[in-house]
Amino acid sequence: MKKIFLIIAIVFGVSLNAQQTPAPPQSEQIAIIGATAHIGNGEVIENCTIIFKDGKITAIGAGLMAPTVGTMINAEGKHVYPGFIAPSKSLGLVEVDAVRASDDQDEIGEMIPHVRSLIAYNAESKVVESMRPNGVLIGQVTPVGGTISGTSSIVQFDAWNWEDAAVKTDDGIHMNWPNFFRRGRWWAGEERGFIPNKEYGKEMADIEMFFQNSIAYGKASEDEKNLPFAAMQGLFDGSQRLYIHADGEKEMTDAVTMAKEMGVKNVVIVGGYRANKIVDLLKEHNIPVLVERTHALPSFEDDDYDITYKLPKLLVDAGLLVGLQNEDAANFQVRNLAFYAGQTVAQGLDKETALQLITGNTAKILGIDDMYGTLEEGKSATLFISEGDALDMRTNKLTKAYIDGRDVSLETHQTELWKRYMGKYEREKEGQ
Numbered sequence: 001m002k003k004i005f006l007i008i009a010i011v012f013g014v015s016l017n018a019q020q021t022p023a024p025p026q027s028e029q030i031a032i033i034g035a036t037a038h039i040g041n042g043e044v045i046e047n048c049t050i051i052f053k054d055g056k057i058t059a060i061g062a063g064l065m066a067p068t069v070g071t072m073i074n075a076e077g078k079h080v081y082p083g084f085i086a087p088s089k090s091l092g093l094v095e096v097d098a099v100r101a102s103d104d105q106d107e108i109g110e111m112i113p114h115v116r117s118l119i120a121y122n123a124e125s126k127v128v129e130s131m132r133p134n135g136v137l138i139g140q141v142t143p144v145g146g147t148i149s150g151t152s153s154i155v156q157f158d159a160w161n162w163e164d165a166a167v168k169t170d171d172g173i174h175m176n177w178p179n180f181f182r183r184g185r186w187w188a189g190e191e192r193g194f195i196p197n198k199e200y201g202k203e204m205a206d207i208e209m210f211f212q213n214s215i216a217y218g219k220a221s222e223d224e225k226n227l228p229f230a231a232m233q234g235l236f237d238g239s240q241r242l243y244i245h246a247d248g249e250k251e252m253t254d255a256v257t258m259a260k261e262m263g264v265k266n267v268v269i270v271g272g273y274r275a276n277k278i279v280d281l282l283k284e285h286n287i288p289v290l291v292e293r294t295h296a297l298p299s300f301e302d303d304d305y306d307i308t309y310k311l312p313k314l315l316v317d318a319g320l321l322v323g324l325q326n327e328d329a330a331n332f333q334v335r336n337l338a339f340y341a342g343q344t345v346a347q348g349l350d351k352e353t354a355l356q357l358i359t360g361n362t363a364k365i366l367g368i369d370d371m372y373g374t375l376e377e378g379k380s381a382t383l384f385i386s387e388g389d390a391l392d393m394r395t396n397k398l399t400k401a402y403i404d405g406r407d408v409s410l411e412t413h414q415t416e417l418w419k420r421y422m423g424k425y426e427r428e429k430e431g432q
Helices: 002-017 201-220 227-231 233-237 249-261 279-283 307-317 331-347 353-354 359-368 413-431
Strands: 031-040 044-053 056-060 071-074 079-083 084-089 136-141 148-156 166-176 181-183 194-196 242-248 266-271 289-291 322-325 383-386 397-405
Touching: 002 044, 002 331, 056 289, 079 233, 084 331, 084 359, 136 331, 148 383, 166 233, 166 266, 201 227, 201 233, 201 249, 227 233, 242 249, 249 279, 289 307, 307 322, 307 331, 331 353
Parallel strands: 031 071, 031 079, 084 136, 166 242, 242 266, 266 289, 289 322
Antiparallel strands: 031 044, 044 056, 079 383, 136 148, 148 166, 181 194, 383 397
């Protein structure tokens, strides 16, 4: 009997701690009526009707006749948004930083473009699950570490496994460009603060050599397969993007110049702390920027105190295609993505333009705008209903969320704990 109870306890414990069961495919037509629809391309439709079936939006607009079949949701006074997209993040690759067995975000090696982050993605991650209640429904699973970290893929956040989660596999390769300056190692007798990186030239030459060898490999006969060089070929035929993680003015200039000289078709800057200093170069080569989060301190003493707050607006006003990410923050902070966008409104961006930074713009940058990022007929019904402004943490309160038309759960380990302890508080209050 003790063994039986032990087994029951283990099973029950697993069921409590596992992710919510993924939603089944959409089985009937759903219509959301009377909401304010924020399309994700700058447009807003008041008193909007959105109809979706088989996972795709079949009709959207004001004044549409309400359907007579399927489920109807009265969303009068509420707001509908496309699912927010979190780029360049290792969500699902690491669960507990201190537990090495749960950390698959960084593989051994410097030049490892053939390492696919997708196959290590944990669809049952509690961290991933906690994104949905704030409207973050899609993410780019991205490796970190080394010089060329590996290949990212784009997933939706309600799946049984990585195969089910995949929206776009192996969308791009991520490269960490070396820093021209580095922090001095005072414990080794170096000056404190930033000092020139004497290895910068060699590190840049190593990257160029790797690209040249990859190009040569692509032109040669494949008598013997070289996995790293083979994985690079998508950069030269345009089927993959090169995501360059860099912040400094010189670093970004050198990286973009090298990439274009090597024939890389699609380049994206990730980070871009000084991107406002090289706007002309970025515009010349049509390079978008996934800019760092707004909730951060300036990197240097002589920077404007509010540079991180206003940088997205500076880049948007300069005519660049801009998205928001939070690469340098902990994974769980991705749920604040909407509030990063809200911060840019305080700096002068229009609310709908700010929304584009985490919806339509990001979808374009990642190459998934044919199906995601905006609420349009024929696109995926990946959207949510909020009681108020989703960019404001006071009113971002989701009542429904759909991924490819599937009615996904908004329950998480955190909401369960909230209910548990609120119940405890209420019982104690009644006892008084």
